[in-house]
Structures are given as structure tokens and as C-alpha cells.
Amino acid sequence: xxxxxxxxxxxxxxxxxxxxxxxxxxxxxxxxxxxxxxxxxxxxxxxxxxxxxxxxxxxxxxxxxxxxxxxxxxxxxxxxxxxxxxxxxxxxxxxxxxxxxxxxxxxxxxxxxxxxx
Numbered sequence: 001x002x003x004x005x006x007x008x009x010x011x012x013x014x015x016x017x018x019x020x021x022x023x024x025x026x027x028x029x030x031x032x033x034x035x036x037x038x039x040x041x042x043x044x045x046x047x048x049x050x051x052x053x054x055x056x057x058x059x060x061x062x063x064x065x066x067x068x069x070x071x072x073x074x075x076x077x078x079x080x081x082x083x084x085x086x087x088x089x090x091x092x093x094x095x096x097x098x099x100x101x102x103x104x105x106x107x108x109x110x111x112x113x114x115x116x117x
Contacts, residue, residue, distance in 0.1 A: 026058035027094075031087035034097055035063045039045070045069065049084060061087045062100070081117070 032049055039047045049065040066080040081102055088096035099105035 001016065008113045023076065025054055025062050027087065027092065028052050028054050028063075030089075030092075030094060031061040031063050031085070031097075034087055034094065035065070035085045038099075039067075039083075041067065059089050061089070063087070 030054040032052065035049070036042070036047065041047075045067045047065050047067045049063060051064045052061060054061045063085050063097050065083045067083060068078045069081045071077055071079055082103070083102055084097075086100055087094055098107065
């Protein structure tokens with residue numbers, strides 16, 4: 001017969017273990033929402049999110065997806081173009097956002113004054 005303390009342990013142990021694992025996925029939904037909001041072609045080429053990954057405690061989150069693009073002749077089939085974005089966080093606060101792909105969404109670095117000399 002299972003004693004009350006063992007029953008309590010059997011019920012609570014999985015909850016304790018799972019609570020530690022959820023911190024790994026922290027900030028993923030916030031980043032997904034930001035990617036959807038920042039995607040410029042939502043009306044003409046909807047973005048489909050296909051995956052995400054988070055670093056330790058969610059300080060860096062990468063969201064992956066794809067969107068349809070018109071083929072270039074002679075091809076006739078619509079092509080799924082990959083997209084990716086990175087969000088950085090300080091605890092639960094979004095501190096940075098940048099597109100990683102496709103190239104047309106990636107912001108070019110600003111030239112420094114040293115390059116002009």
C-alpha cells in the first residue's frame with residue numbers, strides 16, 4: 001500500500017521537474033509574435049512559422065519560417081523561401097530584433113567614419 005507521503009511525491013515530482021524545463025522555452029512566444037508583426041509581406045505572401053530555438057533561459061531566441069515566392073522562368077512551381085529572425089532578451093524584456101534571412105530583410109550594417117578616411 002502506498003503511503004500518503006509517497007503518493008504526494010509521485011504526484012509532485014513530475015510537476016517540479018517540468019517547471020524547471022519550461023524556463024528553457026521562455027520568450028519563444030514573444031519572439032514569434034514579434035516576427036509576425038515585423039514581417040512586411042503578410043498580405044501577399046503569408047509567413048508560416050516552422051520552428052524555433054531558445055538559448056539558456058531564453059536570452060536568445062531564433063524563429064524559423066517560410067513564405068511562398070513566385071518562381072523565376074522557366075520554373076512554374078511556387079517556391080518556399082526560408083526566413084529566420086533573432087530576438088534577444090534581458091530576462092523577459094525584448095532588447096533586440098533582427099532578421100537573419102532572407103537577405104532582402106536583413107539590415108545592412110552602417111559604414112563607420114573610419115572607412116571614409
